[in-house]
Amino acid sequence: MEFEAFTAQELAAYLGDVPDVRALLGDPDDLDVVEVGDGNLNYVYFVTNAKAPGRSVVVKQAPPFLRLVGKTWPLSCQRMEHEVAALRRFGALCPRHVPKVYHADSKRFLVVMQHLASHRILRQGLMDGAMYPRLADHLSTYLAHTLFYGSDLFLAPDIKKHAASAAVNWELCKITEDLVFTFPFEDHPSNVYSPALPQAAIERLRTHEPLRIAAADMKWAFMNHAETLLHGDLHTGSIMVNEDETFVIDPEFAFYGPMGFDVGAVIANLLLAFFSRDWHGRIDGRDPVAYQEWLLEQMVRIWNGFSAQFVELWRDNESRSKRRFIGADAESRALTAYRAHFMRRLLADTLGFAGCKMIRRIVGMAKVAEITRIPDAQVRANIEVRCLRCAEALLVERATLGDIEQVATLAREIQRDIATM
Amino acid sequence: MEFEAFTAQELAAYLGDVPDVRALLGDPDDLDVVEVGDGNLNYVYFVTNAKAPGRSVVVKQAPPFLRLVGKTWPLSCQRMEHEVAALRRFGALCPRHVPKVYHADSKRFLVVMQHLASHRILRQGLMDGAMYPRLADHLSTYLAHTLFYGSDLFLAPDIKKHAASAAVNWELCKITEDLVFTFPFEDHPSNVYSPALPQAAIERLRTHEPLRIAAADMKWAFMNHAETLLHGDLHTGSIMVNEDETFVIDPEFAFYGPMGFDVGAVIANLLLAFFSRDWHGRIDGRDPVAYQEWLLEQMVRIWNGFSAQFVELWRDNESRSKRRFIGADAESRALTAYRAHFMRRLLADTLGFAGCKMIRRIVGMAKVAEITRIPDAQVRANIEVRCLRCAEALLVERATLGDIEQVATLAREIQRDIATM
Numbered sequence A, B: 001m002e003f004e005a006f007t008a009q010e011l012a013a014y015l016g017d018v019p020d021v022r023a024l025l026g027d028p029d030d031l032d033v034v035e036v037g038d039g040n041l042n043y044v045y046f047v048t049n050a051k052a053p054g055r056s057v058v059v060k061q062a063p064p065f066l067r068l069v070g071k072t073w074p075l076s077c078q079r080m081e082h083e084v085a086a087l088r089r090f091g092a093l094c095p096r097h098v099p100k101v102y103h104a105d106s107k108r109f110l111v112v113m114q115h116l117a118s119h120r121i122l123r124q125g126l127m128d129g130a131m132y133p134r135l136a137d138h139l140s141t142y143l144a145h146t147l148f149y150g151s152d153l154f155l156a157p158d159i160k161k162h163a164a165s166a167a168v169n170w171e172l173c174k175i176t177e178d179l180v181f182t183f184p185f186e187d188h189p190s191n192v193y194s195p196a197l198p199q200a201a202i203e204r205l206r207t208h209e210p211l212r213i214a215a216a217d218m219k220w221a222f223m224n225h226a227e228t229l230l231h232g233d234l235h236t237g238s239i240m241v242n243e244d245e246t247f248v249i250d251p252e253f254a255f256y257g258p259m260g261f262d263v264g265a266v267i268a269n270l271l272l273a274f275f276s277r278d279w280h281g282r283i284d285g286r287d288p289v290a291y292q293e294w295l296l297e298q299m300v301r302i303w304n305g306f307s308a309q310f311v312e313l314w315r316d317n318e319s320r321s322k323r324r325f326i327g328a329d330a331e332s333r334a335l336t337a338y339r340a341h342f343m344r345r346l347l348a349d350t351l352g353f354a355g356c357k358m359i360r361r362i363v364g365m366a367k368v369a370e371i372t373r374i375p376d377a378q379v380r381a382n383i384e385v386r387c388l389r390c391a392e393a394l395l396v397e398r399a400t401l402g403d404i405e406q407v408a409t410l411a412r413e414i415q416r417d418i419a420t421m
Helices: A008-016 A019-025 A078-093 A122-127 A135-149 A157-166 A170-179 A199-207 A209-224 A260-280 A289-321 A333-363 A377-396 A404-416 B008-016 B019-025 B078-093 B122-127 B135-149 B157-166 B170-179 B199-207 B209-224 B260-280 B289-321 B333-363 B377-396 B404-416
Strands: A031-035 A043-049 A052-061 A070-074 A101-105 A110-114 A228-230 A239-241 A246-248 A255-257 B031-035 B043-049 B052-061 B070-074 B101-105 B110-114 B228-230 B239-241 B246-248 B255-257
Touching: A008 A019, A008 A031, A008 A043, A008 A052, A019 A052, A019 A101, A052 A078, A078 A101, A078 A110, A078 A135, A078 A170, A078 A228, A122 A239, A122 A260, A135 A228, A135 A246, A135 A260, A135 A289, A157 B157, A157 B170, A170 A209, A170 A255, A170 B157, A199 A209, A199 A333, A199 A377, A209 A333, A209 A377, A209 B333, A260 A289, A260 A333, A260 A377, A260 A404, A289 A333, A289 A404, A333 A377, A333 B209, A377 A404, B008 B019, B008 B031, B008 B043, B008 B052, B019 B052, B019 B101, B052 B078, B078 B101, B078 B110, B078 B135, B078 B170, B078 B228, B122 B239, B122 B260, B135 B228, B135 B246, B135 B260, B135 B289, B170 B209, B170 B255, B199 B209, B199 B333, B199 B377, B209 B333, B209 B377, B260 B289, B260 B333, B260 B377, B260 B404, B289 B333, B289 B404, B333 B377, B377 B404
Parallel strands: none
Antiparallel strands: A031 A043, A043 A052, A052 A110, A101 A110, A228 A255, A239 A246, B031 B043, B043 B052, B052 B110, B101 B110, B228 B255, B239 B246
16 A cells, blocks of 8 residues: 555544544544654654543554655554554553553554643753653653563563564664664764864774774674563653653664663763753853752662662562572572672663763764754864763773762763863 | 374385485385484484485484373474474585485474484594594584574674574473573472582582572573574584584574574583593593593684684675674774674683583483493592583683683693592
8 A cells, every 4th residue: 555644634534433542532523633743754643622622642653664755765664563562562561651552553554642741852851951850760660660571580481582573673673783883983974973073082983992892792782682672762852751750652663672772771861961961051151060960860760760670570570470580599699699790780781882872872863952952063062072981981881880870970070071082 | 183103114105205305215115214213302213225225314203292201291393393494504504514404394393314324423422532533623614604694793684683583492492491591500300410429519509609690691691692593402412423524413402592502512512521531531441631632622623613713704704795793994903803802702601501501411300421321429420520610610700711721721620630529
């Protein structure tokens, strides 16, 4: 079937034919349809009953091409099936933090889901200096539940292996393999360097051996370590928040991969927000430090909260099921020691992935608004250099940075040290 | 279809109906059929033309149960499909070291393949003190080719990911997860301890934290690191040899797993042969040292030969394809450094897996003949304790044992040190 984007009227009529959605939205003739997609990939619509604005949904549709470019850049619509499957799975595990799916149509490659009308994108909130008191608790809960329940620590081996096969998502994984783990370290035409970024900083990404080796290790882990069902693109633009609630959206990159990749994405984006605060926080002569400290505190609370909840889920499940991953242990000393060891290894992975994610946001084609929005080229470049220095340290020292507090200390030191590389 | 093992006549008639096999074997009326399977799982037949004994094949058939126990222990016949797929794949990559498949029947769960009439099982040869001058070259070639060509270093990401899904073999993987990585470290009813094995050595497997943690790390890697298509059970009973040729047989445990698992199996079994030589080599008052040194030399040559060929395949492929796993590197210094780093990491994995494999052969239910054949309980226990000490060192020190020569030195030191734990 040739793909045609819906007109407003067609979409309203389509939704009127789906009983569950019609029950939610009311009469198709009353529906306002607004196309709001600003991403590169998909069409996104807000559909609202004009007579009862509380009755609304989001419709997301994946065309069989890269929307930004058009039909000349084909992209499999299968990505919508991955997104729907992941939304349902994560929603079952963590219903408070995942939008509800009302309807999915695998022939039309669309999903109808909960409209988060009173929430905003976390990245925007952080740029404005907003504080979300429940954010760290919510994200650590989301991460602990989604990462634990997809893994061999919970699932029976046959279920886990078939889940991993069903989640193969090579087309979107290939985008990450290229744009996160490969191109940023090359002299690649897709890279975009800001005007004042020193050549030495760019050269260092290409030539510093420990950094190249660490990045390649993370790429190998990304491609091979099928540990759990990941969101796969968990930056602060995939998180919607308000004072009371936190939702994780857009899991179209979902696949079975290394746990640290999702946690690392969150940490990377908090660190990008931290360093870019040196501009955002100074507007009107203010002092950025208080909000920067709040950002680091969130990073620390997210890791520590995630880690504590993950171990708690693990312990509970093993004491209920009487099966222990490492095997029986009469004294439970080895059991406890292994869990601590596992979390240290996971922190190292997390920091390595965070480093790669930060680097791609500085020199790769996909940027983050908190940095591109900085108008002064030199201020921007100084911030970018700090991000790169932090990213390099995370990658190269990932196994020796023993806890998340040390990462916060590292970030503060790099922030204080105004000398650039 | 209810499974019934073939009678000799039925099998001859069946083979006569397969044109390719009939062309090979000749008239069904001339065929001698001998059931020779001594394994726990399958039926194995030698089928030979009585008038022309050079015309012969092996037939292997997987009943839908554990043959050793019978229909009360069901086991999926799918394992034969995994074995056939792996034989074909490995045969294409390494035709000199994999028996030819003449015919496979997925309804009857059988395969007809090359009869290695002048070869013997390597484990038997090593017990007799035979030396195979080409063994190390052949095994390093087999390992380098099979492990490299299934990995992301060669395959396109979509092909690799679909190959990994197609190779899911959870039922046989579960056997390994339990028998190699879990039960040996527990007080498990399936374990079998030799009469004089000191209780302290058994306790140490259960309580020594660094050992338990290392074994759990290897289990996690086995279950999660889908690096390449493995043989999955590459001990010296899966290798057939003569002076000139080496064949790897029985890949029914094949799945996408960590490369070090196959290399580690070879090394573990050479080390078991090395330590057990202290009895086999002393029969009739002889000195075991010369043959023990030959065994260590094979271990060193297999690792070093494998490593050199693997890196060579990697380099050749990247220079032909112009695509480099770590990304472009103008100076190729990082490229070379990463390859060395990759092989050090692979050696660490290899030694960790070798350690687990050695331990399961000492205390688990599946033993090796070179040790069970030792009649003197105290001599046997001394050898077993050395095997366990070596295995523990391989596991716990796997990341610091920097090259295979250090492993040989370690083995010699443990052999010399007659004091037990």
